[in-house]
Amino acid sequence: MIEFCGVSKTYPDGTHAVQDFSLSIPARQITVLVGSSGSGKTTLMRMINRMVEPTSGSIEIDGQDISKAEPVQLRRGIGYVMQNAGLLPHRKVIDNIATVPRLTGVPKSQARTRALELMDTVGLDRALAERYPSQLSGGQQQRVGVARGLAVDPNILLMDEPFSAVDPIVRDELQQEVLRLQSELAKTIVFVSHDIDEAFLLGDQVIVLAQGGEIVQQGTPEEILANPASDFVATFIGADRGKRRLSVSQTQARGDDRVLVDAGGYPVGVIAAPEGRLAVSSASPKSRSVSNKTDQAGDA
Template sequence: MIEFRSVSKTFADGTTAVRDFSLVLPSRTTTVFVGSSGCGKTTLLRMVNRLVEPSSGQVLIDDVDVATRNPVELRRSIGYVMQHAGLLPHRRVVDNVAVPLRLAGVGRSEATSRALAALETVGLDPALARRYPRQLSGGQQQRVGVARGLVADPNILLMDEPFGAVDPIVRDDLQQELLRLQRELDKTIVFVTHDIDEAFLLGDQVVILRRGGEVAQVGTPAEILADPADDFVRTFVGLDKARRTLHVEERAGARIVVDGDGRPAGVLGPA
């Protein structure tokens, strides 16, 4: 369980990224922070492994304040997947994945075999293991990034817009892969995105943020869609848009789901 207790962050240049933020992130669930740029979502994420220190308030993991833990040790116990993968260009793919294990003192051969297994878990061709990151496509690099985040089998996985820089088809693939992995691995995932569809797809709990790290609404995707807290949330999740306002029409004997513009969005299956 991760808990934010009235956390605020003001940077040296005077900008306030987060103001009095409190939230509990239950274990073995996915919590998604979603909001436009400047809403403090990445700042919140980076406080969990002390890449950013809060100006006030506390972040606790299983009731232990992270501020009391050695930051290097803490980061080794938490998986981190970042935008643009953040791979080390001078290490081969398999060695990149093995980095967290090697830092934790695991021997070279064991680290390599566990890294190869992690690459298999994320569905990457083992033939790519000996390549350098720049020889891979963006989507492949991102898979390597996920493998690195998972290799040490951490309880917590932090994901900072991991699929933001890949094309839509690859993103779709990676999202489905993450859902499959989460069913198997049961991690506590904190996921940051600016894409509300991604948030609703992946999140058990979705946190919609406004500028300054202010919470607009917290809930399951269904709760937010059913009862948006205010006009900001209504607009942000797109409830004012035709594609979110669906109704059913009978056509040629089938029940078709149609959006607000009258465009068919799909069929209504058996309940």
């Protein structure tokens, strides 16, 4: 569990990135910090591995104040996945994944064996092991980034807008991959995003942030979607534009086809299209995870 207690960050030029921020991030779940730029979401995440030091307040991981920890040691115990993967361009894929274990003194052969296993875990072909990052596609690089983040088997994984630079199809794939990995590994994941759809898809808990790290709403995606706490949240999740208000339309389709449109008339999905290509019955991994969440909510 990660606990923020009254954390503020003021930069020397006087800008308040974060003011009096308190939050409890539960273990073994995905918590998404979502907000537009200037909301302090990345600053907050970087405080967890002491890349940014708070001006005041404290952060605890499992009851231990991290300001007492040695930053380099702390970072080696926390997985970190960033935008554009942040891979070392002069190291092969396998050595990139083995980087952190090597830093902590794991023998090279052992670290490499583990790196190959991790390539399987994140769905990378082992044939790519001896390539350099520049020889991979953006999606493959991002998978390497995730594998590197998992290399020391950390309890905590920080993901800083990891998929914002890849194309939508690859992003979908990677998001599903995160959900699959999480169902197997159950890490405490803190995920930063500016994309509310990504937040709703991935988050067990979603924290909507306004300027200066102000929490405007926190809860499950379902809670936030059904009851936006303010006009700000409604705008942010697109409710005010009718993006979330769906209705069945037959007028836009032919024959027996029935499609779903939002209040703005934008077609968002298909309910029935007998001659169409969209599979209707097969459940995606996400639909399972949604029902899981409802169970958890019921238990609590």
